[in-house]
Amino acid sequence: QSALTQPASVSGSPGQSITISCTGTSSDVGTYDLVSWYQKYPGKAPKLIIYEVTKRPSGVSNRFSGSKSGNTASLTISGLQAEDEADYYCWSYAGSRSLVIFGGGTKLTVL
């Protein structure tokens, strides 16, 4: 069981779009459309922003979108805003309730 691979950091200017990748294997991301993304501010609980690869929970801005190609899932944030500066984690079901894996997290910096 290995963690999903995310870039340690990404950055962008206000108004731009950025994409965070989440690379797994054919045993998890590549097989199941059960990737979710979480936004986490320091000292706060994570917040679900994308589930089942592309779906947004009620109340989450449509500037957040998810996709998947092969063993890699992606989170795109468009129209970057200062408030988007946070850590982002991906998560994938891996075929068993006992195999649940998070990515290492990506720190987004808004320049």
Add this chain to the structure above:
Amino acid sequence: QLQLQESGPRLVKPSETLSLACSVSGGSIKSSTYYWAWIRQSPGKGLEWIGSINSGGTSYYNPSLKSRVSMSVDTSKNQFSLRLSSVTAADAAVYYCAAGEYSYGIWGQGTLVPVSS
């Protein structure tokens, strides 16, 4: 709408057992199809899934922690619990309880658990 709240000791000593509870409000833990999970974040590190349990008591644990972890559900108190034995400094973290099916849409605020003698 479901809400979660963690409770437990403010400090745990090395080699002792960490015990946390997560109270569920706004709905019944018994009637939900959710899996109830524990997730932690050690200082400076990423999120780590500890395990999850359903209302029927079927539990699943992170293989790396499996030998030290147990979870349970108390439907009479509408809460679920975590026990982590033989703790070391590496277990010091913010512990979150969370709920969902294949993603975790509901989270507690988290509780910081230091490990120190």
